Amino acid sequence: MAVFYILLLFIVIAAIIAVETQDLLSSVICVGAIGFGGSLMFLFLRAPDIAITQIVVEVLGLIILIRATIARDFTFITGDREFFGMVVSIVIIFAVGLAGMKVFETLPDFGTPIFTQVPEAASQTYTAEGLQKTGAANLVASVILDFRAYDTLGEATVLFTSIIGATVILRKKAKKLLEDLDE
Amino acid sequence: MPYALCFLLFMIGLYCAVVKKNMVKIVIGIMVMEYAVNLFLIMLGYRFGGRAPIVSQEDITGAGGQLSELFIGKCVDPLPQALVLTAIVISLGSLALMISICIRTYERYGTFDITQIRRLRG
Amino acid sequence: MKGMTIIVKTIASWVKVLIFLFGIYIILFGHLTPGGGFAGGVILASSYVLLMLAFGREFVEKNLPLPLASKLDCLGAFLFALIAILGFVFGGAFFVNFLVEKYGQPLELLSAGTIPLSNIAIGIKVGASLFLVILVLSIFRPGQSGSEKE
Numbered sequence: 202m203a204v205f206y207i208l209l210l211f212i213v214i215a216a217i218i219a220v221e222t223q224d225l226l227s228s229v230i231c232v233g234a235i236g237f238g239g240s241l242m243f244l245f246l247r248a249p250d251i252a253i254t255q256i257v258v259e260v261l262g263l264i265i266l267i268r269a270t271i272a273r274d275f276t277f278i279t280g281d282r283e284f285f286g287m288v289v290s291i292v293i294i295f296a297v298g299l300a301g302m303k304v305f306e307t308l309p310d311f312g313t314p315i316f317t318q319v320p321e322a323a324s325q326t327y328t329a330e331g332l333q334k335t336g337a338a339n340l341v342a343s344v345i346l347d348f349r350a351y352d353t354l355g356e357a358t359v360l361f362t363s364i365i366g367a368t369v370i371l372r373k374k375a376k377k378l379l380e381d382l383d384e
Numbered sequence: 385m386p387y388a389l390c391f392l393l394f395m396i397g398l399y400c401a402v403v404k405k406n407m408v409k410i411v412i413g414i415m416v417m418e419y420a421v422n423l424f425l426i427m428l429g430y431r432f433g434g435r436a437p438i439v440s441q442e443d444i445t446g447a448g449g450q451l452s453e454l455f456i457g458k459c460v461d462p463l464p465q466a467l468v469l470t471a472i473v474i475s476l477g478s479l480a481l482m483i484s485i486c487i488r489t490y491e492r493y494g495t496f497d498i499t500q501i502r503r504l505r506g
Numbered sequence: 507m508k509g510m511t512i513i514v515k516t517i518a519s520w521v522k523v524l525i526f527l528f529g530i531y532i533i534l535f536g537h538l539t540p541g542g543g544f545a546g547g548v549i550l551a552s553s554y555v556l557l558m559l560a561f562g563r564e565f566v567e568k569n570l571p572l573p574l575a576s577k578l579d580c581l582g583a584f585l586f587a588l589i590a591i592l593g594f595v596f597g598g599a600f601f602v603n604f605l606v607e608k609y610g611q612p613l614e615l616l617s618a619g620t621i622p623l624s625n626i627a628i629g630i631k632v633g634a635s636l637f638l639v640i641l642v643l644s645i646f647r648p649g650q651s652g653s654e655k656e
Contacts, residue, residue: 209389212423216393216416220400225408232412239419246426247436247460249540251468253532255422257548258476261636262415264555268643269483270408290402297398301391311386312432314461324463328456332439336606337537337618340437340459344466345542346624350601353624354590356470357631361583363477364635367484368576371646438540441613473544473632480639487646 204245212238225270233263250341386427394420407489407496411482418475422468429461437462509562518560525553533629537618543625547632554637563644575638582631589620589627 212235219231236259243252309315316322327344337343345353397420400413435458439451486496493501509515533546558566590601597604603619610617 205386206389209386209393212419213389213393213396216396219412219416220396220404220409225406228409228412232415235416235419239423242423243426246430247434248426248465248468249436249438250542250545251422251426251465251472253541254469254472254545254548257545257552258472261548261552261555261640262476262479264559264640265480265483265643266408266411269486287403293402294395294399298395301394305387305391308387308428311427312430314429314431316461316463317431324461327462328437328459329451331462332451332612334606335603335618335621336610336612337621338439338613339537339540339542340439340462341465341469341540342537342542342621342625343618344462345469346621347603347619349466350590350624352467352470353628354586354601356474357583357586357628359474360477360632360635361579363474363481364579364639367480367639368642370481370484370488371642373646436540439613469542469544473548476548476636480643484643487643 205242208238208242208245212242226267229263229266229270232266233259236262250339387424390420390424390427393423405498407486407498410498411479411486414482415475415479418471422471425464425468425471429464431458431460434458434460436460437465509565510560514560518556522553522557525556526550529553529629529633533625534622535615536625537621538613538615543628544632546625547629548636550629550633551636551640555640558640558644563641567641570637572638572641575634575641578634579631579638582627582629582634585627586624586631589624593620 215231215234215238219228219235222228222231236255240252240256240259243249243255309318316324327348328340331340331343331348332338335343335347337347394417397413397416397418400416401410402413404410404413435455437459439455442452489501490496495501529546529549531546532541532549533543536542536546554566554570557569593602593604594600596602603621606619608619612618616622
């Protein structure tokens with residue numbers, strides 16, 4: 202249990218540094234530290250699938266983020282915000298904080314998941330009959346590719362669409378077309 | 385109590401995404417929020433002294449793949465892990481899209497500051 | 507994107523094959539050990555990204571050009587949808603695991619019906635998509651840029 206608290210404290214400190222520092226390269230490195238701490242947390246929470254996926258996705262995400270922040274000359278952004286925007290931001294943060302506190306009373310204690318207390322939960326079927334019905338030894342793979350394959354189809358579609366969107370936005374020919382139309 | 389630290393992480397990300405003026409900082413705030421939500425979902429499924437949901441040879445009793453009572457009694461919840469697996473890969477796709485928008489905006493306006501983008505006209 | 511020094515180039519040319527092989531292992535054994543299609547696809551993409559960072563973008567574009575990468579992406583998505591429709595044709599409902607007891611015992615490499623085939627399709631799709639987006643991000647060169655060495 203102590204190792205969870207140490208890792209969570211490391212993640213929270215890295216997040217505070219990532220948010221508050223002025224230099225963009227330092228905050229990108231701190232985001233990398235958050236991802237690494239998160240992957241260690243997943244390993245200690247007995248989820249090795251997620252730990253592998255998190256560490257490799259975080260490495261590629263760092264490469265994408267650094268591509269945007271390197272070799273660009275910044276002026277440090279100063280000046281104060283307008284008053285109305287600041288008030289709305291504080292109201293939003295308070296509202297979300299209060300709603301979150303209310304949710305805490307309904308959660309079960311840490312370490313006793315919900316599906317042990319509800320006998321007809323879906324996870325009871327997944328763990329008890331997963332190997333029999335699908336033949337896969339990895340129960341998580343049997344859940345995402347057999348019991349809940351629709352979610353995987355939706356995820357493949359979302360990934361496909363977002364990559365096409367990124368490719369279309371970064372096309373060079375569109376820029377030339379826009380300059381011809383402006384005249 | 386670990387839930388409270390996870391919620392604190394989410395609030396830090398929300399503060400960054402709402403208050404900051406630099407576009408890349410807003411993207412970083414959204415990423416921190418996504419990390420916090422994934423961590424929270426996996427923490428919901430944890431069981432004290434639990435085992436990972438991978439079946440090995442000694443857990444199979446009986447023909448046709450019956451699992452032993454010891455395994456079923458100690459296994460952590462596989463359903464939140466399945467949901468978080470797709471969420472992590474989707475967050476990478478949306479990060480690519482957001483960064484491509486930031487790069488295009490810098491190309492057009494010369495700055496990452498969102499207050500100046502509101503006031504310039506082309 | 508220019509390349510790096512000769513030490514990095516030598517080591518990268520030895521290591522890239524191991525990373526690619528590891529990615530294929532994670533995809534193929536996805537139903538027995540932790541891993542699966544998503545993590546394996548991202549590892550495949552990152553082996554090409556290592557090559558791109560060490561040798562420069564033009565070298566990798568000769569190896570795997572952009573139209574071929576987007577065709578591989580569409581091929582992966584199409585294979586996944588094809589497995590779903592075959593489940594409808596042979597099993598009676600969309601996405602049914604119609605090969606579930608036809609071959610293999612549990613805990614062997616050839617088992618679990620359509621799950622390894624879906625893993626392979628998703629691995630190809632995710633790997634090609636992520637390689638495509640990082641290639642496009644490095645082609646796009648802004649108007650005023652310093653030395654783009656990364």
